[in-house]
Amino acid sequence: MSSVLLENWELFRIGFLTTINLFLVAGALSLMVGTLLAACRVSSFPALRAVGTGYVNTMRSTPLVLVFAFLVFAAPKMGIELPSFFWAAIAALTAYTSAFVCEVVRSGINTVPAGQAEAARSVGMTFPQVLGIVVLPQAFRAIMPPLTSTAIALLKNTTIAAGFSVVEAGSIPAAMAERGENQMVTLFWITVGFLILILPLVLAQRWAERRAAVPA
Template identity: 55%
Template sequence: MNQIFDYPDLWVEALIGTLVLFFAGGAIALVLGFLVGAMRVSPVPIARAVGTLYVNTIRNTPLTLVLFFFAFAVPLLFPVPRGSFLLLAILGLGIYTATYVAETIRSGINTVPIGQAEAARALGMGFGQVMGYVVLPQAARSVIPPMMSVLIALLKNTTVASGFSVVNLGNIRANMSENGENQMVTILLVMAVFVALVLLLAWLQRTLENKWRVAR
């Protein structure tokens, strides 16, 4: 624990960097993933095709290559302020994770009996009303466990951004090594922090599941 007490600023900065990547990237992933998931089950063929192309292209590309694209290609294509690697990493993580969010939402929607959607359409509801009032409320409960697994994977994937000059828990080992500290101890401490964060997400998952079960 001396490493933490001797270098509190480094640990706090690294933890904040990880949390910023997680929450900001997660927000983008949830919003974009919801839209893409809706496109994947849309009755419009073009929307389904675009959603399928996006998911199959990004999901089958390694995260490192996605971050490489945002770190090196995007600044050449668009006027990006210098030193904005954090923003680019957030966008890369969000866009990459959105594919998994979309597939999770799609699988949850598919658990709802199709007869209920057909009955809602027979009552004159449009696609948006069917999704918002009939399908999604029922799909949400089955989506919670896999969605939390996606968010846990996002939390661990934040360490990949350390290779692109983004400060987070993934690169604190290098900082400690420069200060002559034991790298094995640093790695074990980082593991302990991630275990604690994952346990918090697991607790949130159980809480949401219990709350939804009571609501039913």
């Protein structure tokens, strides 16, 4: 069984390295975009709330495969050129995951007592200052567990990129089939690889849950 992994180590290494890169880049961008969308959703400006709400409802109702298909096939025909399939995958994962991050961040914002924001505004703070200095630091402490769950979902969603010419972990079975390797053993090692990647996130989630727990 180990010979399948050792004899094809380079294929596994490149596949999982691309998966990690997709996860890290899309994760960082999703956190930034999702936080910005959450700020729009709690804004006092109706237009910003409408934009945030419309985006979130649209993306959460759209299958991720269709988001990939649009950015890989339709976007170039509309004059939207992306440097490579890798960056098209980054854009698709970011656009999709940002909607879920937005809802997680918004739920955290709603846990912060409204009186704190009102007190901050009463001393002359602007809306961005209230969010950045008073509200978001408290909100992020409360949302770390669900935010980690969203990150785990993003890591697993990276496998969809294999269907759009991105050589990552999800593309390994097809390449191994061409080499005549045992598919069950191949899937076993891919599962082990994802478990290794997910385990630190699960541990981080448990740690965050303990930190966020209210002492009895």
